[in-house]
Amino acid sequence: MASTSRGRVQICCPEHPDAPLVEDYHAGDMICPECGLVVGDRVVDVGTEWRTFSNEKNTKDPSRVGAAENPLLEGGDLSTMIAIDPKDSQVDEFGKPMYRNRRTMNSADRALTNAFREISQMADRLNLPKMVSDRANTLFKQVNDTKSLKGRSNDAVCSACMYIACRQEFVPRTFKEICAVSKVSKKETGRVFKLILKTLETNVELITTGDFMSRFCSNLSLSPRIQKAATYIARKAVDLYLVPGRSPVSVAAAAIYMASQASEDKKTQKDIGDIAGVAEVTIRQAYKLMYPKAHDLFPEDFKFATPIDQLPTQ
Template identity: 30%
Template sequence: MVRESSNKPACARCGKKSMLTDGETGEMFCGKCGFVVTEKMEDGGPEWRSFSKEGGEDPTRTGPPTSLTMHDRGLSTKISPVNRDSTGKPLSSSMKSTIERLRTWDSRSQSSEPIDRNLRQALSDLSRLKDKLTISASVVEKSAYIYRKALDKSLVRGRSISALLAASLYAACRETGTPRTIKDVADAANLKRKDIARCYRLLHHELELKMPVTDSIQCVARIASSINISEKTKRIAVEVLKKAQQNEESAGKDPMGLAAAALYLACTKNGEDKTQRDIAEAANVTEVTIRNRYKGLKE
């Protein structure tokens, strides 16, 4: 909304005292010649302002925070959809069509570069994988950061965007300690496991990622919830794994297989009727793996 300035300073170009202020853009300009005096208007009030529903429009004057999960990080601008001029008058029909064409070209120009188109496709797939794998926003943000680093180093050239994105997501899960296996990511992305593993090794080598060792205790809850194991059995399995870590029995072992074997051992101690096959299918490991780890944990 445009309003007259309270102090009405004289225009530096034409000398007239007809200064106007645009409340949306913060510009102060001359109403006679159009000369812009200032482009920003300082507001000493609070950062967040609340209004009643009858007041209309957006109750805040700050936008959403920047995010790596958006191709432009949320910093892009667009032409306002309101078909009104600076004084609030509606535009003519010919000017409306001109502004509509400008909006179209403005939208197209934001994705004219190959990197922008690549990021649009990759981050769109990332949003889909987030819902399928039910992971937190921090993991998604980390995945976008890793993928952007790979894009800066031209690692995407000649490779599948979806495979490299899935590898970035798996690397983010490993780095944040989120219990998601590479098979889970492959099933959600509808890709082959070896393709994701190949891209993950590339990211690990080229970006010099330092991955922490996955804690097998974190995998217990995931396996137990999928086959409805009681809470008491889960606590016994956690105690078994803690003793195994103290005795360095878990070194070099697959965390998921170790957690599955601990759960099977806890089921036998607690008298819960769960077979090796049930636990193996829930943990995505073989029954042979459970039997081998079971022998070591039982000792």
């Protein structure tokens, strides 16, 4: 039913004239929400056109008009390049053709794009989720805008941003793991990491042994029972101040070694060191500090396959 109001035709339901009609964009119908009556049909869809012409014989796809917009780039990926007539060619003094610059983005955007690509590749090698690479991209953009790290290589800044992003997104990785997928040394990454924290006036949460325990135990194919015991041992060792000055990674590796030696699934210091990225001597030194208090470190419900008195002393 249609009613006329001031020269305009207004469609309404004959049974419920005051009810606001619901438009079904897929079918092109105007439906009354009270009784479900289709009042008007074949309504013109004023939404965005999403048709694709990729199946036609023409090789070009008109539905693809450019890359997705990236808010981190200066131009927002909306820059335009005017084509040059190929017949309008110039030659230099030696008669060779001169090619005009056809770059589609400025140097600043190109540097950002290369850095984002490097960060994405590092995230892929480390099997990290996209939110970590997005956080690293944002950190790199903030550092780049401050222009406080001029002279530092972009690879070092990318590695440091990835390390910070991992810790801020609660999926921490060690410096060795970051350096293994980048082109920068551990020393340079650590130096740039401190400069970024100072420049951006931000901080990161302290790393604990629990941040690495599940990943290390999973890579070692250890059971959840051993993982739970290793987590308890590492936390207890830190609480009792048995391993002062030791990094959380080395404490976690020593705790895994102690828990595995007391169980039926024993792992060597070399196996654990290869997964954790810690030298055998480092694991041995932390284990020697924890061994005298081994009776106080294991949880009460732990089932020993090897008694504490028969555990290796180092």
